[in-house]
Amino acid sequence: MTTARITIDRDFTIGQVPRRLFGSxxxxxxxxVYTGIYEPGHPAADARGFRTDVLxxxxxxxxxxxxYPGGNFVSGYNWEDGVGPVxxxxxxxxxxxHSIETNAFGLHEFVEWSKEAGTEVMEAVNLGTRxxxxxxxxxxxxxxxxxxxxxxxxxxxxAEDPFDIKLWCLGNELDGPWQIGHKTAxxxxxxxxxxxxxxxxxDPSIELVAVGSSGRSMPTxxxxxxxxxxxxxxxxxxxxxxxxxxxxxGDAASFLAEAVDMDSFIEGVVSTIDAVKAAGKHTKDVNIxxxxxxxxxxxxxxTEDQPHQVSKGWRKQPRLIEDTYNVTDAVVVxxxxxxxxxxxxxxKIANQAQLVNVIAPIRSxxxxxxxxxxxxxxFARMSALANGEILRLAVKSDQVETKKFGGVDVIDxxxxxxxxxxxxxxxxxxxxxxxxxxVTLDLRGFQAQRIRSAEVLTVPEGGDRFTANVxxxxxxxxxxxxxxxxxxxxxxKLTLPALAWAVVELEVAKA
Ligand code: AHR
Numbered sequence: 001m002t003t004a005r006i007t008i009d010r011d012f013t014i015g016q017v018p019r020r021l022f023g024s025x026x027x028x029x030x031x032x033v034y035t036g037i038y039e040p041g042h043p044a045a046d047a048r049g050f051r052t053d054v055l056x057x058x059x060x061x062x063x064x065x066x067x068y069p070g071g072n073f074v075s076g077y078n079w080e081d082g083v084g085p086v087x088x089x090x091x092x093x094x095x096x097x098h099s100i101e102t103n104a105f106g107l108h109e110f111v112e113w114s115k116e117a118g119t120e121v122m123e124a125v126n127l128g129t130r131x132x133x134x135x136x137x138x139x140x141x142x143x144x145x146x147x148x149x150x151x152x153x154x155x156x157x158x159a160e161d162p163f164d165i166k167l168w169c170l171g172n173e174l175d176g177p178w179q180i181g182h183k184t185a186x187x188x189x190x191x192x193x194x195x196x197x198x199x200x201x202x203d204p205s206i207e208l209v210a211v212g213s214s215g216r217s218m219p220t221x222x223x224x225x226x227x228x229x230x231x232x233x234x235x236x237x238x239x240x241x242x243x244x245x246x247x248x249x250g251d252a253a254s255f256l257a258e259a260v261d262m263d264s265f266i267e268g269v270v271s272t273i274d275a276v277k278a279a280g281k282h283t284k285d286v287n288i289x290x291x292x293x294x295x296x297x298x299x300x301x302x303t304e305d306q307p308h309q310v311s312k313g314w315r316k317q318p319r320l321i322e323d324t325y326n327v328t329d330a331v332v333v334x335x336x337x338x339x340x341x342x343x344x345x346x347x348k349i350a351n352q353a354q355l356v357n358v359i360a361p362i363r364s365x366x367x368x369x370x371x372x373x374x375x376x377x378x379f380a381r382m383s384a385l386a387n388g389e390i391l392r393l394a395v396k397s398d399q400v401e402t403k404k405f406g407g408v409d410v411i412d413x414x415x416x417x418x419x420x421x422x423x424x425x426x427x428x429x430x431x432x433x434x435x436x437x438x439v440t441l442d443l444r445g446f447q448a449q450r451i452r453s454a455e456v457l458t459v460p461e462g463g464d465r466f467t468a469n470v471x472x473x474x475x476x477x478x479x480x481x482x483x484x485x486x487x488x489x490x491x492x493k494l495t496l497p498a499l500a501w502a503v504v505e506l507e508v509a510k511a
Contacts, residue, residue, distance in 0.1 A: 082106020
């Protein structure tokens with residue numbers, strides 16, 4: 001048994017929860033769009049071809065904003081191909097994922113789907129093969145009320161009212177040699193600056209995300225952000241971050257501690273942004289859009305759905321990177337969400353990649369069912385309960401030894417205080433594979449009145465850390481009541497089983 005003590009204080013807050021932290025991502029990749037969110041002819045499809053079974057799960061999971069249409073896909077995409085009468089839309093080769101793109105689903109369909117899902121649209125423009133002119137045309141098409149060529153085309157295509165898209169990504173992963181239209185930081189920095197200027201001339205109310213590094217291990221990490229921002233600091237509002245983690249060679253301890261890496265990755269990018277701010281005597285802040293993050297088994301999995309396997313032929317909606325997430329993965333996802341929330345003063349947007357089928361919390365089968373992966377649960381509960389202020393935690397915890405990070409707190413946590421609802425929400429993970437943990441939450445400045453709910457995701461009875469939800473056992477991993485939680489002398493006491501992610505909702509008043 002390990003122990004940990006977490007202290008919160010009503011006066012120690014980080015800032016308001018940026019609700020856009022609970023974002024997701026729909027790319028034209030594999031089966032995310034086709035047979036994922038969109039499948040005309042499926043028994044649960046509505047008249048527009050949207051799968052209502054998938055939509056129900058999306059609403060339950062609660063993403064607030066969804067990035068679209070890529071990803072690597074966007075760097076070779078012509079947005080005009082996806083608007084207008086479907087029968088007139090061209091079928092194209094998608095070089096990024098070696099697939100055939102029918103364009104049956106495009107901007108209008110995504111905007112409609114987002115309304116149905118209750119999510120904000122985050123649109124990416126192609127800065128791989130295209131540039132300033134196509135990007136500003138798309139803003140005019142989407143956001144200008146009418147009376148100009150592009151906006152009237154939108155109206156003729158069935159959308160009288162502007163889409164009013166606020167959030168735009170200036171391309172995707174252009175630091176990566178795999179990207180169509182890969183650029184140097186100087187090339188991209190100037191292009192981002194000029195594209196941002198032209199897009200904001202069309203609609204000054206939009207917010208823009210400059211491409212940051214595709215990952216912390218990129219050789220240009222740090223210098224890329226510095227150079228790009230030294231050109232485009234005044235024109236952009238956010239710089240992007242991407243991170244994917246997986247378990248390597250059975251080293252579960254290091255994998256369970258990857259939020260340590262995420263914390264310092266974020267803090268490194270904040271430092272670079274602020275160095276450019278200081279040197280350039282800028283006054284505004286640029287914040288972070290962590291617009292791709294997740295667990296992704298990129299190495300060691302020789303399954304049929306790896307990109308290098310499917311590149312043998314041109315196919316529509318091939319199965320691509322349909323990772324199955326187990327209990328261990330779900331706990332890691334919970335700790336990644338904790339890391340994002342702990343940095344909510346600077347990380348203002350985050351998008352789990354992706355939403356359906358492609359490294360996703362929701363799975364669906366063509367003409368078949370849709371179900372929740374294990375990793376669905378931490379996201380769904382945090383999106384539902386993390387409101388109000390982010391609390392700054394003081395954690396004193398026993399340590400767990402890891403190869404990658406040395407000794408790491410066995411307990412990883414974040415917490416929020418929703419004054420209006422009189423609620424403190426604690427999100428807490430136990431990284432140990434062997435030991436349960438006794439956790440005490442000391443609430444300073446709060447009077448805890450009762451536990452509204454306490455739930456845990458852990459190894460199910462008869463299962464192990466690899467247990468996952470699959471088509472034939474869709475609910476093998478789910479939240480269970482956390483019996484061992486009680487208020488004792490105003491403190492919350494709970495026992496977390498080994499390898500667990502838990503959420504506790506407390507009713508509080510100000511002390
Ligand atoms: O999310 C899958 C892919 O990962 C995205 O298309 C790309 O941006 C990243 O490399």
